[in-house]
Amino acid sequence: QVQLQESGPGQVKPSETLSLTCTVSGGSVSSGSYYWSWTRQSPEKGLEWIGYIHNTGSTNYNPSLKSRATISIDTSKNQFSLKLSSVTAADTAVYYCARGTILTSADGTWGQGTMVTVSS
Amino acid sequence: DIQMTQSPSSLSASVADRVTITCRASQTISTSLNWYQQKPGKAPKLLIYGASNLYSGVPSRFSGSGSGTDFTLTISSLQPEDFATYYCRQSYSSPGTFGQGTKVEIK
Numbered sequence: 001q002v003q004l005q006e007s008g009p010g011q012v013k014p015s016e017t018l019s020l021t022c023t024v025s026g027g028s029v030s031s032g033s034y035y036w037s038w039t040r041q042s043p044e045k046g047l048e049w050i051g052y053i054h055n056t057g058s059t060n061y062n063p064s065l066k067s068r069a070t071i072s073i074d075t076s077k078n079q080f081s082l083k084l085s086s087v088t089a090a091d092t093a094v095y096y097c098a099r100g101t102i103l104t105s106a107d108g109t110w111g112q113g114t115m116v117t118v119s120s
Numbered sequence: 121d122i123q124m125t126q127s128p129s130s131l132s133a134s135v136a137d138r139v140t141i142t143c144r145a146s147q148t149i150s151t152s153l154n155w156y157q158q159k160p161g162k163a164p165k166l167l168i169y170g171a172s173n174l175y176s177g178v179p180s181r182f183s184g185s186g187s188g189t190d191f192t193l194t195i196s197s198l199q200p201e202d203f204a205t206y207y208c209r210q211s212y213s214s215p216g217t218f219g220q221g222t223k224v225e226i227k
Contacts (some may be wrong), residue, residue: 047164047207047218062215064121096163105211106154106169108176113163 002027004097004111008037011117012091018084018116022097029078035100036080037107038071042093052100053080087118122146122210124226126219132227137193143208148188154210155184155193158221159204167206168193198224 008020022036029036037052051061053071061069065084071079083089094115098107123146131169143153151171156164165177168184171191181196195202203226208219 046220048211049216049218060214064215098163104169104173105216106166106175107154107164108166108169110163110165 002099002109004099006095006097006111006114008095008114008116010115011119012087013120014088014118015086017078017093018082018087018118019099020082020095020114020116022080022082022111024078024080024099027099028075029073029080030075031101032056032111035102036071036073037098037100038069038082038092038095039098039107040093040095041113044090045093048093050082050084071120089118092118099103122213122217124148124206124208124210124217124219126206126222128222130172130223130225131222132225135198135200136227137198139198139202139224141193141206141224143186143191143193143219145189145191145210145212149210149212151187152193152210153184153186154209154211155182156207156209157202157204158207164207177210195224206208 002023003021012018035052035054038050041047053059068085070083094113096113097111099109100107125144142158153171155168172184183194205221206225
């Protein structure tokens with residue numbers, strides 16, 4: 001059974017870059033049947049999709065992030081990562097990684113989430 | 121972006137009640153609609169994909185219907201473990217957008 005686990009700093013300073021990693025166990029990020037995504041949740045904005053990556057390296061991002069997000073994949077470590085640059089307090093949220101099935105376009109497996117606070 | 125509007129925002133119900141939550145899209149999304157359940161402090165869990173397909177392991181008391189712009193999630197007989205917040209999400213066009221959520225509380 002596939003499991004996902006987010007990791008990364010719980011606090012980031014304004015204007016710096018938020019970096020999170022999602023480690024996948026029980027499955028492979030190299031599988032062509034899935035995409036690997038990031039979603040965040042805050043009281044102000046609710047659930048907000050950030051973007052996804054496929055094992056081919058193709059990506060798709062939410063335009064609302066104004067090109068600040070970058071998602072990458074490391075097949076050797078069975079991980080994928082999120083970098084969000086120039087963060088502000090509005091980026092404070094719980095960040096979730098997830099696995100979605102290409103056939104259904106639905107995120108069926110999620111990590112437990114990690115809280116990131118943007119504060120000096 | 122496609123706007124997703126859920127109603128009601130919250131509801132109170134008793135165990136064994138039949139509960140219906142609606143989700144309306146700002147434009148047609150065919151059947152590209154997923155439903156999630158979220159409990160406090162936990163990640164969302166997929167319940168329904170493609171508007172009406174039950175995800176693996178999800179109890180059969182959950183069902184979904186609809187197409188175009190109007191969708192419903194029905195819980196046929198509410199169980200204690202079903203008290204949670206429910207979200208719809210469209211996967212028709214990018215960016216995939218979520219509804220604001222419907223909180224199901226104990227009456």
